[in-house]
Amino acid sequence: MTEITAPKAPVTSDEFTGEIREQLKYTQGVTPEQATAADVYVAAAAAVRRHLVDAWMKTQKDMVSGDTKAVGYLSAEFLMGKQLSNALLNAGLTEQFEAAVKALGFEPQQIVDAEYEPGLGNGGLGRLAACYIDSLASIGVPAFGYGIQYRYGIFKQKFDDKGRQIETPDYWLANEEPWGHIDYNRDQRVSFGGKVVEENGRRVWKPAWSVRAVPVDYMVPGYTSQRVNTLRLWTAKSYDEFDLLTFNESEYLDAVKPQVAAENITKILYPEDSTPQGKALRLEQQYFFVAASIHDAIRVFYPGEANPDLTNFADKIVFQLNDTHPVIGIPELMRVLMDEHGYDWDTAWGITQKTFNYTCHTLLPEALEVWPADLIGELLPRHLEIIRKINDQFVAELESKNVAADQIERMRIYTDDERPSVRMAFLASYAGSYVNGVAELHSELLKDVTLKDFSDVYPQKFANVTNGVTPRRFVRLSNPRMSALITEGLGTDRWISDLSLLKGLVPLADDAEFVRKFADVKQANKDAFAVFAKSHYGIDLDSSTMFNTMVKRLHEYKRQSLKILALISTYADIKSGKVNVDDVLPRTVMFGAKSAPGYAMAKLTIRLINNVSRVVNNDPDVKGKLAVHMLPNYNIEMAENLIPATDLDEQISQAGKEASGTGNMKFALNGALTVGTLDGANVEIRQLVGAENFFLFGMTVDEVDKLYAEGYDHGGSRKYYEADPRLKQAVDMVADGTFSDGDKDVYKDLVNDWLTHDYFMTMADFGAYMDIQAEIENTYREPAKWARMAVLNVANSGYFSSDRSIEDYLERIWHTGALA
Ligand code: 26Q
Numbered sequence: 001m002t003e004i005t006a007p008k009a010p011v012t013s014d015e016f017t018g019e020i021r022e023q024l025k026y027t028q029g030v031t032p033e034q035a036t037a038a039d040v041y042v043a044a045a046a047a048v049r050r051h052l053v054d055a056w057m058k059t060q061k062d063m064v065s066g067d068t069k070a071v072g073y074l075s076a077e078f079l080m081g082k083q084l085s086n087a088l089l090n091a092g093l094t095e096q097f098e099a100a101v102k103a104l105g106f107e108p109q110q111i112v113d114a115e116y117e118p119g120l121g122n123g124g125l126g127r128l129a130a131c132y133i134d135s136l137a138s139i140g141v142p143a144f145g146y147g148i149q150y151r152y153g154i155f156k157q158k159f160d161d162k163g164r165q166i167e168t169p170d171y172w173l174a175n176e177e178p179w180g181h182i183d184y185n186r187d188q189r190v191s192f193g194g195k196v197v198e199e200n201g202r203r204v205w206k207p208a209w210s211v212r213a214v215p216v217d218y219m220v221p222g223y224t225s226q227r228v229n230t231l232r233l234w235t236a237k238s239y240d241e242f243d244l245l246t247f248n249e250s251e252y253l254d255a256v257k258p259q260v261a262a263e264n265i266t267k268i269l270y271p272e273d274s275t276p277q278g279k280a281l282r283l284e285q286q287y288f289f290v291a292a293s294i295h296d297a298i299r300v301f302y303p304g305e306a307n308p309d310l311t312n313f314a315d316k317i318v319f320q321l322n323d324t325h326p327v328i329g330i331p332e333l334m335r336v337l338m339d340e341h342g343y344d345w346d347t348a349w350g351i352t353q354k355t356f357n358y359t360c361h362t363l364l365p366e367a368l369e370v371w372p373a374d375l376i377g378e379l380l381p382r383h384l385e386i387i388r389k390i391n392d393q394f395v396a397e398l399e400s401k402n403v404a405a406d407q408i409e410r411m412r413i414y415t416d417d418e419r420p421s422v423r424m425a426f427l428a429s430y431a432g433s434y435v436n437g438v439a440e441l442h443s444e445l446l447k448d449v450t451l452k453d454f455s456d457v458y459p460q461k462f463a464n465v466t467n468g469v470t471p472r473r474f475v476r477l478s479n480p481r482m483s484a485l486i487t488e489g490l491g492t493d494r495w496i497s498d499l500s501l502l503k504g505l506v507p508l509a510d511d512a513e514f515v516r517k518f519a520d521v522k523q524a525n526k527d528a529f530a531v532f533a534k535s536h537y538g539i540d541l542d543s544s545t546m547f548n549t550m551v552k553r554l555h556e557y558k559r560q561s562l563k564i565l566a567l568i569s570t571y572a573d574i575k576s577g578k579v580n581v582d583d584v585l586p587r588t589v590m591f592g593a594k595s596a597p598g599y600a601m602a603k604l605t606i607r608l609i610n611n612v613s614r615v616v617n618n619d620p621d622v623k624g625k626l627a628v629h630m631l632p633n634y635n636i637e638m639a640e641n642l643i644p645a646t647d648l649d650e651q652i653s654q655a656g657k658e659a660s661g662t663g664n665m666k667f668a669l670n671g672a673l674t675v676g677t678l679d680g681a682n683v684e685i686r687q688l689v690g691a692e693n694f695f696l697f698g699m700t701v702d703e704v705d706k707l708y709a710e711g712y713d714h715g716g717s718r719k720y721y722e723a724d725p726r727l728k729q730a731v732d733m734v735a736d737g738t739f740s741d742g743d744k745d746v747y748k749d750l751v752n753d754w755l756t757h758d759y760f761m762t763m764a765d766f767g768a769y770m771d772i773q774a775e776i777e778n779t780y781r782e783p784a785k786w787a788r789m790a791v792l793n794v795a796n797s798g799y800f801s802s803d804r805s806i807e808d809y810l811e812r813i814w815h816t817g818a819l820a
Contacts, residue, residue, distance in 0.1 A: 003492035007092030007224055010051050013099035019047040020100050032104055038175065040106055041114035044097060045084055045178035051091045052219050056228035062819050063142035064301060069315055069816035070142040071809075072297055074290055074329060075129040075322035077269070078147045078231060079121030080218075081636030083179050084112055085477050086134075090221035117637050118172050119153030120233070122273040123553045123594075124662050125361050127636070128438075129322055131470040131662075131802040137222030137229040138472070138497060139806055140818035144300075144317075146293035148285060149180065149216045149233035150269040157594050157633040163610025167271070167597050180216040180233070186299070188213040188292040189239075192284065196381050205339065205382035211262045212237040213292035223472050224497055227819065234292045238262040272596045273553055274367040280375055283328070287380060290329035294319075294336060310341055314354035318814050321358045321432065324369040324424035330356055330431045331386040339382070345389070357813050358428035358435050359465075361659050363445055364557070373420040387422055388414050394430050403457060411453045429454045429461070434813045436463040439660035439681040445701070463812045466684060467660040468802035471499045474666045478640035481521040482671060486794070489514055499801035502794060509791040512784070519787040522647070522671055529645035539629055541588055546780055549642060549672070550650035551592035551634050554602040557657035560593060561750070562762045563650055564609055566769055567616070567628060568730040568739075574622050584625045585777040590642065592634030604750050606630065611739040639663070644670045647786075648695075648776060651676035652769065654760040656701040658682075665800035671790040675772060677765075681800070689796045693789045697772035698765040707764060717758035720766065727766045731755070 011019070023043035024030050030039050063070050088094045098108045121127060129145065136143040155167035193208030218231040238259035265284050276282070301316040302308030321327055330352060337348035362368065377384040391414035398408045413426045429435050429451055437443030443464035447455040455462045476483050476496050487493045489508050495501040508514040526543040533541050541547075550563050567589060573579045591609050595602035613628040631638060649667035651658075651674055658680035668674060668685050675695040676682040686694040699707070710716060721728050731754055733739070740746035754763060780786050798804075810817055 001491070002487060003494065005224060005492070005494050006496070007090060009092045009096050011093075011096065013096045013103075016047065016093060016096035017100035017103050019050070020044055020104070023047050035104065037106055037110040037114045040101055040104055041084065041111045042176050042178045044101070044111060045087070045115075048084070048087045048091050048093055048097070049178070049219065051093065052087065052221050052228050055221070055226050056219050056230070059142065059227045059229060059819070064303065066142075066819060067315075068142055068819050069814070070144065070301075070317045071136060071814055071816065072293065072317050072319045073129060073132060073136070073143060073145045073322065074293060074319050074326035075126070075145065075147050076286065076289070076325035077121030077126030077322075078129045078133070078145055078233070079123070079126030079636065080118055080130045080231075081127075081473065081640070082112070082115045082117050083218075084115050086473060087179075087219075087221060089472060089477060090223050116172050116175065116177075117635055118177075119170050119635060120147070120150055120269060122154055122269070122271060124660070125273070125323060128467055128662060128802075131468065131473075132806060133220045133229060133231055134223075134470040134472060135468070135802040135806040137220045137227050138225050138470075139803060139810075140222060140225040140227045141229075141806065141810065141816065142227075142819055143220075143229045144293075144297070145220065145229070145231040146289065146296070147231070147233050148266050148269075148289045149235045150266055151235075152268045154269055154594065154635075155271055155597070159606075159610055159630070159632055163607045163614065163630075165595055165597075165603050165606045179218050181218075182214060182216045182235070184214055186215050186296070187237075188215075188234075188295045190288050190291045192287070192379050194381065196385060203339070203382065203385065205335070209262075210239055211265055211288060212239050213288060215292075215296065225818075232293070232296065234266065234289050236263050236265040236288060271594075272598070274362070274364060274555065274596075276367070276369050278370070278372055278375060280379065283371060283375065283379060286325055287328045287332070287383075290326045291332050294329060294333055298336070308341075310337060310343070310351065311347065313337075313351050317355070318816065319356050320809070320814070321356060321428055323359065323361045324428060327358070327369075327424040327428045328380070328383065330427060331380075331383040331390070334386050334390075335382055349393075353431060353433060356428070356432040358425075358432045359438065360425065360435060360442075360446055360451070361438055363442065363450055363657060363659055365450070368450075369424040370421045371424065373414065373422055376422055384422075387427065390427065390431060398457065401457060407453055407456075411457075425451070426454070429458075433461065434463050435461050436465050436813060437659065438465065438467045439684060440464055440466060441656075441678075441683050441701070442659045442680060445656060465805055465808045465812065466681060466800075467662050467665070468800050468805035469662055469665050469669070470802045471496055471669070473640070474643070475499075475669055479525065479644035479670050481524055482518075482644065482794075485514075485517055485521055495798070497803070499798035499803065502798040503796065505791060505795035509788050509795065515784060515787045515791055518671065518791050519783060522645075522787070522790070525645040526647075529641055532641050533629075533631070537629075537631060541629075542586070542624070542627065543645075545586035545588045545624075545627070546647045547645055548587050548589045548648040548650070549592075549646040549667070550590070550652075551631075551639065551642065552661075552663055554593035554595040554599070554606055556601055556605075557760050558653045559760055559762055559765075560591065560605050560609065561754070562652055562765060562769055563589070563591075564605070564612055565727070565730045565734075565762065565766060566773060567626070568612060568733055569726045569770065570773075571612075571616055571619075571622060571626060572729050572733060573726075574625060575619070581621075581625060584622075585780055586625050588627045588629070590629045590631055592631045592638055592642070594634060601750065601753065604747065608734065608739060608747055608750065615739055639666065643667055643672070646670070646672040647780070647790075648672060649674045649676075651679070651682050652698070652765075653677060653679045654765070655679045655699055655704050657760065665797065668793045668797040669800060671794050673776075673786070673789055673793060675776060685797065685800070688799055689793045693792045693796075695772050695776050697768040699761065699768075704761060707761065712761065712764065713757050713759045715756060717761070717763040718755050720763040721755060724767055726770060727763060 191207035530541040677698040
């Protein structure tokens with residue numbers, strides 16, 4: 001007997017059909033005959049929302065009246081993905097929905113496809129926030145996600161006829177968006193600019209302009225927890241009525257300028273996910289959403305109190321700072337406590353320190369946010385004063401601890417140089433209770449390198465919480481075939497809310513029948529992806545070949561160029577007859593990657609991948625052996641379809657550069673094998689799935705450091721190029737115009753970088769990478785062996801559930817738990 005714990009349907013299929021019909025009639029105003037798929041989608045969304053409202057209200061009530069501390073997850077990005085299937089799963093209405101839409105004359109997939117994916121994030125960090133609020137709700141922890149409802153999400157990516165990335169705006173709100181509920185009655189005023197004056201011995205901020213922050217609420221339903229939390233995304237509206245006395249056209253345009261400017265604050269998601277530029281609008285966004293969120297939390301937890309006692313604020317809510325983007329919330333809470341509520345500095349500081357914790361997501365020094373002090377001073381003069389005072393207190397504290405002067409200089413929050421600036425990571429590290437990295441190796445490197453000075457002085461602040469991904473979206477929903485097999489194998493579906501139960505599959509790795517079924521599931525997923533790729537991208541995939549995938553943002557440190565050079569080398573070997581065509585393992589390589597619009601090297605790499613794809617796919621000599629595709633517009637939907645269909649996943653960043661990675665976890669959980677370096681969470685994946693079930697290659701962090709010390713990035717890479725004929729041939733083919741119709745100029749910046757700097761050591765790791773690929777091919781030729789390894793990857797990856805990550809945060813950092 002199979003135990004089923006999935007949510008029970010609150011209504012029958014007929015009843016749910018009736019509810020959708022009601023929505024069509026009374027909300028959309030269309031008859032079932034008139035209804036399009038888009039109409040049915042909106043109606044179904046509204047119908048399922050209604051089934052979540054009671055649990056939502058109860059959760060809010062229990063959160064305020066109970067004594068369980070809530071979590072406020074402050075994040076500039078929430079990359080949610082489509083909502084309908086997830087809401088249906090958690091409401092227990094999936095089958096009822098399917099029956100209902102069929103009764104209305106549609107296929108369920110048509111209705112799901114009618115939803116437009118919200119892209120309110122760049123990549124890993126934004127998707128992590130979405131997984132975490134899913135897990136918080138599923139565990140039953142009272143929580144708010146606080147962020148920004150951008151009008152334009154991450155750009156949509158296309159390629160032009162030369163293979164270059166073209167960005168087009170993502171106006172995701174062009175059609176009805178049934179999930180967000182705009183609540184004009186819970187608005188907040190957020191002010192900017194002006195000056196600080198002295199009044200009765202107090203510093204008083206006289207801002208120059210204000211923006212109205214209006215919350216748009218999204219329900220975040222837990223899986224089987226009966227809890228529904230809130231994702232509150234702020235949108236900027238203008239306050240000022242325009243001056244209707246002016247009818248002259250140019251004056252009219254002048255009069256609306258402040259309105260336009262105010263609403264610009266939440267207009268666009270910045271598409272850079274490293275090397276942030278110090279743009280004023282970005283700082284306005286950050287302050288806008290954290291100021292609104294902090295005031296909102298006070299309103300929620302001290303309802304109706306004009307003069308609340310905020311000394312227990314940190315017992316009501318703990319704020320997690322998702323990277324440095326919300327760190328301006330620290331001086332904001334200080335300001336609110338002192339200037340708006342009259343607390344003295346020390347009391348405010350005590351509350352603030354207890355309230356905030358900081359998660360760091362990077363190791364690259366250039367990715368740490370640093371704001372020019374003059375810019376902060378112009379936009380937020382009072383906050384700059386507070387930051388300077390925090391810095392003074394910090395420096396005094398370090399001096400009292402006898403920290404050496406040069407170390408204090410390195411640690412300053414407010415730099416005292418020619419153009420003073422504020423280091424947000426340092427502010428967060430000093431002002432908060434805990435600092436955590438996102439994988440074991442990353443947390444160690446934070447302590448030993450990036451934030452070493454801080455960890456030396458405040459060792460007790462440093463913690464690790466290894467990232468995780470939600471098994472609801474990234475296993476149960478995205479891979480229904482494998483999910484059914486897991487449930488059959490384990491005799492229960494409880495693994496969906498306790499992913500450690502996947503361990504029960506370990507013995508089944510030696511059950512030939514189970515392993516065969518597992519391989520059949522993978523094949524079915526590959527066949528399904530071929531259909532998806534045909535309809536979405538117009539490409540023909542041969543699903544009898546190995547599906548080899550590399551999907552993630554385009555970055556030099558992630559080393560898409562290592563993969564493409566290896567491919568070029570293989571292509572050349574087949575062409576030249578160096579390897580016998582019949583000995584080549586047939587492979588389909590798929591890339592997906594967006595580049596920041598201003599990141600020239602990344603864009604050039606995309607262009608190269610597209611042109612390698614063009615040349616290889618049109619070459620009859622390698623037909624059936626090698627195909628390369630750059631799939632456009634990698635997003636959550638593509639991930640959900642592609643990951644379950646992948647045999648081999650590439651996680652080949654230079655050791656010491658990828659903080660964690662989360663795609664790596666999704667692939668392992670879906671029965672792909674990984675080829676990877678000892679970087680980020682790869683280290684833990686390999687430990688858990690077993691070294692024999694992971695294709696490891698490349699230098700370690702120590703070896704990388706040693707090579708830098710030898711001056712590698714100042715000409716050291718050429719030696720590798722000269723020494724390895726395969727590498728030389730591949731680089732030369734890029735240089736000689738093979739992938740640019742003979743034009744030797746197109747890729748010269750890439751080639752030049754490889755041969756003179758190669759900061760991320762693609763050349764140095766090339767040999768090891770080619771060698772491991774040969775081993776991979778040999779393994780893949782034994783399908784039963786490969787499938788067994790894949791089963792063991794799934795069975796041993798339960799640790800990478802975001803439920804486990806959240807349990808770690810609860811225990812190590814938040815010190816709170818689920819509602820009773
Ligand atoms: C900052 C200031 C101005 C403009 C943009 C930004 C900005 C935006 C997004 C900076 C960074 C990001 C995103 C970073 C990110 O996604 N990091 C990834 O986080 C994942 C979750 O922890 C990790 O798995 C990845 O290793 C890490 O690269």
